[in-house]
Amino acid sequence: xxxxxLLYPYYYSACCICCSKKGNQPTPQNTTDGxxxxxxxxxxxxxxxVGQTLLTPIVIKVTQNGAPVSGYTVQxxxxxxxxxxxxxxxxxxxxxxxYNWSLAGDLGxxxxxxxxxxxxxxxxxxxxxxxxxxAPGLGWEMAACSIQNFVIPSSMCKLSTGRLFVCYEDYELRxxxxxxxxxxxxxxxxxxxxxxxxxxxxxxxxxxFCGSNGVLYSADAGTTWSVVSKPNLGIxxxxxxxxxxxxxxxxxxxxxxxxxxxxxWTTPAAPFSGxxxxxxxxxxxxxxxxxxxxxxxxIYKSADNGVTWAAVPDPGQRDxxxxxxxxxxxxxxxxxxxxxxxxxxxxxxxxxxxxxNTFNVSMSVQSDGNFYYDQSLRGLYExxxxxxxxxxDDNESSSPTVYVLAKNNNIVFSSFxxxxxxxxx
Numbered sequence: 001x002x003x004x005x006l007l008y009p010y011y012y013s014a015c016c017i018c019c020s021k022k023g024n025q026p027t028p029q030n031t032t033d034g035x036x037x038x039x040x041x042x043x044x045x046x047x048x049x050v051g052q053t054l055l056t057p058i059v060i061k062v063t064q065n066g067a068p069v070s071g072y073t074v075q076x077x078x079x080x081x082x083x084x085x086x087x088x089x090x091x092x093x094x095x096x097x098x099y100n101w102s103l104a105g106d107l108g109x110x111x112x113x114x115x116x117x118x119x120x121x122x123x124x125x126x127x128x129x130x131x132x133x134x135a136p137g138l139g140w141e142m143a144a145c146s147i148q149n150f151v152i153p154s155s156m157c158k159l160s161t162g163r164l165f166v167c168y169e170d171y172e173l174r175x176x177x178x179x180x181x182x183x184x185x186x187x188x189x190x191x192x193x194x195x196x197x198x199x200x201x202x203x204x205x206x207x208x209f210c211g212s213n214g215v216l217y218s219a220d221a222g223t224t225w226s227v228v229s230k231p232n233l234g235i236x237x238x239x240x241x242x243x244x245x246x247x248x249x250x251x252x253x254x255x256x257x258x259x260x261x262x263x264x265w266t267t268p269a270a271p272f273s274g275x276x277x278x279x280x281x282x283x284x285x286x287x288x289x290x291x292x293x294x295x296x297x298x299i300y301k302s303a304d305n306g307v308t309w310a311a312v313p314d315p316g317q318r319d320x321x322x323x324x325x326x327x328x329x330x331x332x333x334x335x336x337x338x339x340x341x342x343x344x345x346x347x348x349x350x351x352x353x354x355x356x357n358t359f360n361v362s363m364s365v366q367s368d369g370n371f372y373y374d375q376s377l378r379g380l381y382e383x384x385x386x387x388x389x390x391x392x393d394d395n396e397s398s399s400p401t402v403y404v405l406a407k408n409n410n411i412v413f414s415s416f417x418x419x420x421x422x423x424x425x
Contacts, residue, residue, distance in 0.1 A: 196235065
């Protein structure tokens with residue numbers, strides 16, 4: 001007698017299994033002897049902070065004629081910002097499957113629905129469970145509905161309304177309207193436009209850099225998008241929209257500049273004398289552009305909107321990052337001694353942060369007026385006035401921390417583990 005054991009709804013096992021009318025064999029998934037039933041075993045009724053993963057997994061069971069069904073697919077979909085997720089799991093020999101439920105950002109009751117899917121991916125039965133989300137406290141918290149499969153965020157940005165965006169490189173774009181507490185999928189961008197970077201302009205325009213699909217622009221906070229150009233930018237290492245509205249994109253060996261919202265681009269040919277891994281794009285109040293070549297640890301300046309570039313003389317220094325704030329204060333990070341600051345457009349520098357033998361790969365002054373910097377292998381720091389630097393994120397990876405200050409001054413950041421976190425003051 002030939003038996004086919006369906007171990008997974010999409011793949012069929014070709015091996016023969018000797019069967020007998022006697023004994024307790026797991027019920028095959030495609031049998032028509034009786035309806036499939038899905039029931040809740042345990043885990044309902046828990047309470048935790050929004051965004052947190054419940055302490056006890058949700059356990060459900062799939063049966064047919066009262067007998068457990070192994071290898072059956074179950075889909076889990078939650079409420080709130082979890083409603084665009086469809087997590088799949090497969091039942092074990094006893095017909096059960098466990099699910100680690102990370103709460104959405106809604107206070108009060110939240111629901112999770114488990115669907116039993118047959119081999120044709122049709123929902124044949126379902127069960128609903130509920131839990132309660134409570135408000136976050138002060139200090140460090142985990143955001144709700146951030147991507148949890150180690151897709152590394154490449155960038156974050158903010159609109160004047162307070163809406164935040166995060167780009168998961170080559171994956172998807174998400175937004176938050178509650179200061180980083182919860183995140184929602186930007187559906188209008190679609191699943192085929194997998195962005196590499198997102199950046200906002202001073203006039204609240206949004207640019208999503210989507211590789212071969214081009215540069216997409218939104219003038220309505222991500223509700224609708226249009227392709228403005230399809231330049232050959234390669235894989236960006238950093239993207240900024242400067243205070244004057246210039247788009248500045250650094251790559252491994254190139255720097256591309258657009259003066260017309262991404263419609264046309266200036267790409268100089270081999271301007272950096274063999275230097276590569278360009279980064280730290282920024283602009284001063286006179287319109288001069290700057291980038292840093294990390295291989296030779298050199299700052300480069302362009303006075304003609306990126307047509308030509310020249311190394312900035314800096315005897316004895318190894319510069320690994322550069323930044324100019326809205327007050328035209330210059331900051332540069334060296335790998336030998338720390339971060340320096342200049343109030344005279346780079347004519348003279350004084351030591352701001354003593355941190356020898358480290359790489360401060362990202363620096364900015366956020367809307368609270370404080371200085372933030374990301375230190376490789378150590379994470380994110382905040383410097384407020386004359387106070388000692390405050391360590392915010394213990395990032396032991398060489399991947400940069402991406403961060404933004406929310407409208408309510410939540411510090412929202414994410415690093416190598418892909419989870420978005422926020423710090424409530």
